[in-house]
Amino acid sequence: MLVADRIDLHYGAAQALWGVSLTAEPGKVTCVLGRNGVGKSSLLRGIVGHHPISGGSLSWEGEDLGSLPPFERARRGIAYVPQGREIFPLLTVRENLLTGFAALPRAQRSLPDTLFELFPVLDAMMDRRGGDLSGGQQQQLAIARALVTRPRLLILDEPTEGIQPSIIKDIGNAIRFLRASGGMAHPAGRAVPGIRARARGQRVGARPGARGGVGDPRGDLAVDLERHMAV
Amino acid sequence: MARAMPLGLGRSGIAFLVIVAAAGVLVPFLNLATPVDSPWHVPTTTVVLFGKYLCFALLALSIDLVWGYCGILSLGHGAFFALGGYAMGMHLMREIGSRGVYGNPVLPDFMVFLNWKELPWYWYGFDQFWFAAIMALLVPGALAFVFGAFAFRSRVTGVYLSIITQAMTFALMLAFFRNDMGLGGNNGLTDFKDVLGFDLQQNATRCGLFALSAAALAAGFLVCRAIVSSKLGKVLVAVRDAESRTRFIGYRVEHFKLFVFTVSAMMAGLAGALYVPQVGIINPGEFAPANSIEAVIWVAVGGRGTLVGAALGARGRQRRQELVHRGASRALAVRARRAVHFRHAVPAEGAARPGRYPPRQAPGAAGGDAGPARNGR
Amino acid sequence: QETIKVGILHSLSGTMAISETTLKDVMLMLIEQQNAKGGLLGKKLEAVVVDPASNWPLFAEKARELIAGEKVAAVFGCWTSVSRKSVLPVFEELNSLLFYPVQYEGEESQRNVFYTGAAPNQQAIPAVDYLRDVEGVTRWVLAGTDYVYPRTTNKILETYLKDSGVPAEDIMINYTPFGHSDWQTIVAEIKKFGSAGKKTAVVSTINGDANVPFYKELANQGIKAEDIPVVAFSVGEEELAGIDTGPLVGHLAAWNYFMSVEAPENAEFIKAWQAFTKNDKRVSNDPMEAHYIGFNMWVKAVEKAGTIDPDAVIDAIVGVAVPNLTGGYSAMMPNHHITKPVLIGEIQGNGQFDVVWKTSGLVVGDEWSDFLPDSKPLIADWRKPMSCGNFNTVTGKCGGKGT
Amino acid sequence: MATGPSLGTVLRRGLVAFALLMGLALPVAADTDSLSARITALATGDFATKEAIIVELAATGDAAAVPALRALGDGDLQIRKADRKVIIAVRDGNRLTAVDPVTGADLGAVESGALERIRVNNNLRRALRAAVGSLTLLSKDVTVRRLAAESVFKSLDPTALETLDQAIQVETDERVRRLMVQARAAAILQTDRPEAEKLEAVAIIADRGDQDARGVLSAVAASSEGEVKDKALASIALIEQSLAMWEAGQNIWYGISLGSVLLLAAIGLAITFGVMGVINMAHGEMVMIGAYVTFAVQEVIRTSAPWLFDASLLIALPLAFLTAGAVGVAIERGIIRWLYGRPLETLLATWGLSLVLQQAVRSIFGPSNREVGAPSWMSGAFELGGLTLTYGRAWIIVFAIMVFALLVVVLKRTAFGLQMRAVTQNRRMASSMGIRTTWVDAMTFGLGSGIAGIAGVALSQIDNVSPNLGQSYIIDSFMVVVFGGVGNLWGTLVGALTLGVVNKFLEPYAGAVLGKILVLVFIILFIQKRPRGMFALKGRAVES
Amino acid sequence: MTELVNSLLYLDGVTVSFDGFRALNNLSMVVARGEMRAIIGPNGAGKTTMMDVITGKTRPDKGDVLFDGSHDLTKLDEAAIAELGIGRKFQRPTVFDSHTVLDNILLALKGPRGVFASLFARLTGDERDRIDTVLATIRLTDRRHELAGRLSHGQKQWLEIGMLLAQDPALLLVDEPAAGMTDAETAETAALLRRIAETHSVVVVEHDMTFVRDLGVRVTVLHEGSVLAEGSLDQVSADDRVIEVYLGR
């Protein structure tokens, strides 16, 4: 279980998160919703350790994540699909996937079979450089790369951006499948069409200048929420 | 707020100009008008030294213009500086006339003893000061223009550009080392007597050159200021940030780059032309890639993209070099000191002044006056 | 207590540190020895060391600092010609003394400078004479680094050789850049040039660091001194210390001093030097001897003049003779160059030179070469009333051509 | 060291004795008395006198003189000051033993101070070579005979003709025999034998077809007339033709060898700069550190384990890698890691560092060059057709290729290589994939530096070992990496070789200085054509 | 031929391959003056590549690309094409990080692009107004002085749209404008584009079918580098092949 308690986060002098709390339980999908610039990505960056949090606490499976470097978090089963893909442009697709092995014990170092069922295009392009892929292909690669680490907590920031509708459906199915097969929590960025209808979980909100918190969606954030959940 | 300033000067800019102007007036005055033993007296050594720094500052400024504002890391700016210096040196050489050791009225001494029969064509005209002065700007400018026109059109960028500028200055260094070049080979041009009829060994001349250098620095600063605070300056920063994006909104990146590169080269040439009469020698060593790198480093120390910083950085340079060298040679020195009681003829405060590193932390935390923040690209 | 300051202007960092640092140490030793003898004019000497860091303009700056700031009585320093050229105007303007200890291309005589190293006629010409007369060389390779000293020297040698009847096709001139490190092609060319059925030799004015790879390549390509001897003017004991000399035995160098010379003064000097540096393997070399001579001349001249005033010393020093390290005396001539013996040494397996030939007497340094047309009529004489560095004997005027 | 004669001494003494025995076993009776009288006479007299004695000794044909002559050439023939007796000094480490030059008898240990060397000059060396050559033509050892034949060929000494004839009669080894025939022909050309014989000799020499042959023939052409001269001239023309052909091959070899030096110097930079993107101005100093490690290793070996000398480089390799690598790791941990993504500050820091390292080395080892010797397997040259290839260069080529191959394997085939590339492309994201970025960064920089260090071991063989060593390679290294294409190892390989070959083909025509300038201009122009180097990466991947 | 005359953008037989892989395969398409066209298609169909070809970033191996009937875009470089009046929003937002939001717009603002023109340029009142309008449209007015590098992903997306508006080109190429926007914003964007399309030609690429439906324009479906189907959204979404490769069942 991931517990974030009253997290603050600063970019230089500017504060982006104001005491945000969140809990992500195993086997559930947790969504973080909000409009542009509200701090969704910042929260996820704080969780994976890409940006230091400046206040509050963060624990995973009872362990305080504190100031653990990102790779330690990855080795504890937290995988991250960032906004903007951030694949390794000069590595081939295969090599991009293989980087995930670093987080695994030697015995588990193999590519999950489901990977290519989910993203057949990657299979066809194993030896193409990641940076040469189209935007949507890169996004698929980013998700696949995170899955290689066999995470127990998968963090997706706007995961379906740029992906074609048919695959978004598959991803939705896959995530539900993974959740059902146990042990995975999925805080995701704002829900996107594919998962939107099916996302059932805790709702977390944050907004600039105001305290955000679990189950405390207020103001413009609430409007968003309603719209999202209305489908 | 770190946005580029409108055509005004900004506080640090004005302060800088005031300091330069004050130095340009005061230093010569205190050197010439006060008696040697007065506490107010500025020794000639200092005038020469500071005059040199002013020239370096102008060079640093020119580099900052292309690097700080346009992202062109030129490791060959020393070449433009040296070319300007050679243009002036050639004039000073011609000024010697028949006062050379062989008394040849036309040929400089080094040509006489290497048996040259007549003056090579490229020396023509340099007996005129105005010609040399124009050449000091024109030759570096033309080289930069041609070099830049090729490189920028071919979209040579980043380290590739840096390294070919380095190749350029290295090639020029080797060429100028060649005695066949007719420019004095390794020894370069020396033994200057006077400029425009003023004896170079007179303090008044030195002070004049000092004031001139200060004026050139101030003028250079204003030119740079005008460029970077215009819309052109914004385009330059845009090029630095995302070159191809700038193209897609319709700017011909290569023209902009070429423009600043050429202007910058001419400024470096001017710096060189002022430098040579003050230090009394120009030789191919000035083309050495290390010199250019050093010059770039003054900019780093002063703060990239802050014109004032660049100019100030140049001052710290010599100190730092001495520090580095001495730091490690202390062991030697201690051994020697035990043998004879001698002391280093360096100011005691030499050890106290570290270079000014701009402490930049997390992205976004930077700021500074005129310095656009840099995001690792 | 008041002291007399002596400036030491040698690069302790940068590319020239490799050669110049030693000279600084020698000066410190000489000053210490002089102080042990009671100093000069009843005062202790004090060394003021500055580091011009192999940067030519910095030489001028540091020189000014020494003379104007530190008020030193004399400066010992410089190695490269360009550093000397850079400081010349400063010494002239501030009227001070510079002792310059390195062999150089000549073509200069300045009132404030004393040239204690060799002029071309004290090194290059005797070496060529030796090769021609003793080894029977008839074909010549003049190989040098492309800068003024080799250019001038080779110009002089070329004229000299041609005057003595060597046809142009038997002279090959080759220049390389500073720090040249890949000698394969050039050594092969030399080998080829040398296989024309005539006895061939290489006269090397290759400078500094380039020598080590040059000799290593010579050794590797198996050029033996018996076949094509190389005589060098810039390779001394210090340089050899960096090379395995086994395969180079027999190659030559021309100097005015070798560490291996057997003379009581030399033995004493080496002993003192090795004690001073606390290293019994430290070698001595020619420029060190030059400083030794120069320093002693200055001391003697100051004693003679009774003052450190530069003008008085300049007047007093001409004619002063002091022992050199090869068992004779060297004297300061009116042209501010000194008299020296010329020695030819062969490289030995132990990194030393074995003197195989020596001029019968002392050779006077010739500031204006007789083998350059424009220099031929010039002479220098700093004694009053002439007091001129470039007196034209044809026109009878001071100042070159004296238009 | 233990006292008593060491193994080396025993061996050497044995060698002398053996040589003497061989000499004595020859058919010519030894006139010991006149021999030792002559040898003693070598101690006095000037160079001309000594030369005369050597010629006399050679003329006697008495091979017993050989050890003494050899010792004279090697500077081991010395005078014992106490009794002015001429002895051969056999050195082992710091011990000297005197051996009788004629009998080979052990005369006991001596102090080097008690001896005075008999001086030789180049003329004497030449005479000695000729003398020893003609005296050993009949030796039992094939190698000795071969060397003798070669010496005689070089000395063009007509007095050796008689012995040569004799030797050719009994020679069994075909190669040596041919050499002897050639030596005989060369000698004949110095005599005034009949033209027919001379013509035949010219033909024999012309057959040899190398530079030495050209030398001999040129001399003949200059000194003779008529048919001999014509034939000689014709042969020279032929030889020159074939030499010119070989010259192209020779240039390629030089080019590759220069290229491999460039490759070695640049290859570490291909990692720190090419892969990591750090403008590493201290790279050259890593090379220098490697060279100094070699020096240190040889120094230790020289003083305490001389028999290991031939292995010194092999020992130095891992040490240089570790030392330079450790320095690299320290630099990365201490400085570079704070500066990722800030090229200018990195440039500043590493440049300052390079000065500090230089000065540090200057303080520790002194400013002057240090001697690094070549192990025997790296000295000398061998012939391949008309090419003269030096062992040192050949090994460096092999070595450079090996290092390169190793690096390619590490980078492309190992998990570490993959992590290294991932980290340098996106440090944060790599960390989120579970890669220990800090460790990988340090190791990568360490690897680059370590490789530079082992390059230093190789470069110590051909260049100065001085604090400035690194400076002379840094610019070239950057050129190579950039020319080949940053981030592409194969580019570095091909770039280095191309620049090497181009340089070596230009050099004979343009001269070394202009050649170098032209190469730089070539690079500048080339970059205009291919703005991202020879092996440019293309496509979107590069732009993002 | 009439097609050519009436068209603003004319692609014919365009082929682009990367190391043998055909990203565009004999693609032909015409966009008329004042038309808005939506382009959909599976990931890797070549949509972005097509925009690269039009804007001069990628040179086609063969085929013609004509603008306004007479300008051969394959012969021009990026800046020249931009000056002809073709503006582009990238799939991945790219803005000038170390410029403020305001300066980003200012740089994109329509006007002379020469070196000396820029050196002596002064901001007129008109231009100021236009900038304000654009800023209001993209709702970044209160962050106008902030560095663009400090914006969130979605805000950069908006800023890029703003730059495109400021540039005011004749033809707008918009690559995935709705990615990372909320539904409300998505709808607004669609409205904005419809408004623009009244006076400009627009080519939009999107994967969000709701958005495409909102646009209500002719849709071209690309697949493996060539046109698979063309027509209204309802028409193409009924196409079996489109469902097969793109929409999914």
Ligand SMILES: Nc1ncnc2c1ncn2[C@@H]1O[C@H](COP(=O)(O)OP(=O)(O)OP(=O)(O)O)[C@@H](O)[C@H]1O
């Ligand atoms: N330099 C390259 N080398 C190899 N393949 C490339 C290169 N550039 C693009 N491609 C391939 O070309 C195809 C077309 O890419 P493009 O970006 O045009 O697709 P797209 O239609 O925009 O897809 P998306 O909807 O995912 O953005 C992709 O399969 C991509 O992998």
Ligand SMILES: Nc1ncnc2c1ncn2[C@@H]1O[C@H](COP(=O)(O)OP(=O)(O)OP(=O)(O)O)[C@@H](O)[C@H]1O
């Ligand atoms: N690197 C940065 N430096 C400074 N400020 C930043 C930085 N990144 C984000 N911010 C600011 O922090 C706030 C939150 O940004 P964040 O990226 O978390 O938003 P978001 O909710 O993910 O928005 P979007 O939906 O657009 O992705 C924004 O106001 C943004 O301007």
Ligand SMILES: [Mg+2]
């Ligand atoms: Mg976000």
Ligand SMILES: [Mg+2]
């Ligand atoms: Mg796309």
